[in-house]
Amino acid sequence: MIVVTLVATFGTVLAGCQSGQLVTGSIEPEAVTAPSAAQAAPATEAERVATVQRKLAEWQKRYQRRPNNKTNIITYAYLLRRANQSEEAIGVLQKATVKMPSDRDITIAYAKALADSGRPKEALEIIRRAEAASQDDWDFMSTIGALNDQLGDHRTAREYYKKALALAPEEPRVLSNLGLNYALTRELPQAESTLRKAASLPGADDRVRMNLALVLGLAGKFEEAQSIAGRDLPPVEAAENVAVMKRMLQQENTWDKVKKGG
Template identity: 25%
Template structure:
């Protein structure tokens, strides 16, 4: 009887083992779940998003074009991002048309309606924007952005009551600095200074390091003649941002009012680095020179302010005052007459003009 050699057994065992491993691997492969295949409509959405957030708009537009060709223009996300890019490029009307297409493809999307409304707002069609924002609000009542933007729209059509209502709703949903700023502005234009101050006080409590809020509140106190509170808030604003030119101008004007011309000029030097073409800055510098009886320098600065803002009656008033002081009556008459044409209800202008005619 023939028998197999002892050397054949390990080879047969290895072949059986490798066959078994192969079969096991194939079985596992059959049982393993396949990676989900994205529908053709959404296949490139992730790539579009990546290039958009990196601000690589040219590449993004190329991918969007390919995606829309494949889907026969039915890819909502590609159209949406294309509309965003067009808006960034200043093509508002084209972006509006694309956002409207998105709203047709997915009418239950709040984002699509908000973007249509936003484009209408940027085109100055505030009433049409209000309609779309209200439609979006029906889908999502607790959206801060919708309430804030409704307040903005009503503000621009000068319906201050409804603007106040929607801005207050926005603040109830979520407190934002810019909503506080807009609500304060609404109260100011409605002639409700006390309410505006209350709003800005709440805003400063919520955001104590916001220099715009601190400066605005300081300026309001300055207008009301409450110099201590004004100086306090303007000082806080300058603590957080020493180069805040609005706060610098306001603080300088306070010092100038109290006769501290040199200190005020030091403040204005800092502001001049930030805003060298500011008409109020050059107006204030000119009046500092006037206070120091340096009339030629005062006229030079005031004429620069007038060049930068030719329809500012305050600059014309100051030019008239300086020329009158220098007994240059023809020039004084010219500037004071121009100021009266711009602000005919300012009694002091007529008084200065009368002073000129008495000479």
């Protein structure tokens, strides 16, 4: 169920506020961008899984026909990651980096796949090879930020998010990462305001809205969190998410610990 995924993320936010774990995310190819709130989203987790599998099968065929096409490589690898096949995605991108060692987009995608597999240090080493030539790429800067967040260096991560925003001031996905970075450093008012801005911008997808819902839940604003989650989830699942958030915050006075920075 999607509730498991979202509540697991919420738990990671709570853990991050106390021990510094990653909750910021990466950016998907335009070819498979999630539907906006105005579009019809899949009503159940089974439908969402089926949609990913359908797209994966489609792009696998495209990749097999043209394995050296960059769009095919990046999109196929991304969908493998969405299908929880990160090792397969790494294999695809590793081959691509041999063929296209100086391609920045391939390098970014490879780093994201490594990070998904719990190898952020390796990912950061790889992506830094292209940093000098990537000062004008907001996606690149945001990815380095996310990797630093995963490694617990939230101050450096924030610097890279701000570099990304200097290049793309209205990019909701970078703002979403920055908002969650604030949550990790217990700056909840800044986290909430940044995520509200991100969610209000054109191009904000379901993950941006879910991040806002998570931070609202962390702030104890459960009714609004449920309302926002309900834009992309069936009402029952949105309610389940919020109910579990409440229970998690009530366990051992978690919320008091977070507010006190403990």
